[in-house]
Amino acid sequence: MSKVDFEDIAQLVNHSRTTNIELSPSKGKDGRWALFQGQHRIHASTILFNVLYLYSDATQEDMRVAAREITSDTHVVYPSSVEKKLSTLETKYPEVLDIS
Numbered sequence: 001m002s003k004v005d006f007e008d009i010a011q012l013v014n015h016s017r018t019t020n021i022e023l024s025p026s027k028g029k030d031g032r033w034a035l036f037q038g039q040h041r042i043h044a045s046t047i048l049f050n051v052l053y054l055y056s057d058a059t060q061e062d063m064r065v066a067a068r069e070i071t072s073d074t075h076v077v078y079p080s081s082v083e084k085k086l087s088t089l090e091t092k093y094p095e096v097l098d099i100s
Contacts, residue, residue, distance in 0.1 A: 006053040006077065010036065018042065021051060032058045033066035035074075054078035060085055 021038035028034035
C-alpha cells in the first residue's frame, strides 16, 4: 500500500467546486511540516484559510517552529502518530500553541 500525503488529500478536496488548497506549501520543512494556503468560495464571497500539516516524522522542535505559523484562520492537521508528541509539546510549551 502506498503512503498517502496531505497533497493527495488536497487533490481530492480540490475536486469540489467550492474549496481549493494549493498543492505546494508556502512554508515548511521537507517531511516534517508544511503550511498550505486555501480558499473556500460561496457565491460571491471567498474565505481564505491555511492548513498546517504535521508529518509523522515531525519532532517536537519541528512542531514548535511550525506552531509559530498558526493564526486564527489556520487548521492544524496531523496523523494519529503525531498526537502523543503534540500533547507532550502542549504540556511543555502551552504558550507556543496558544493563539488566543
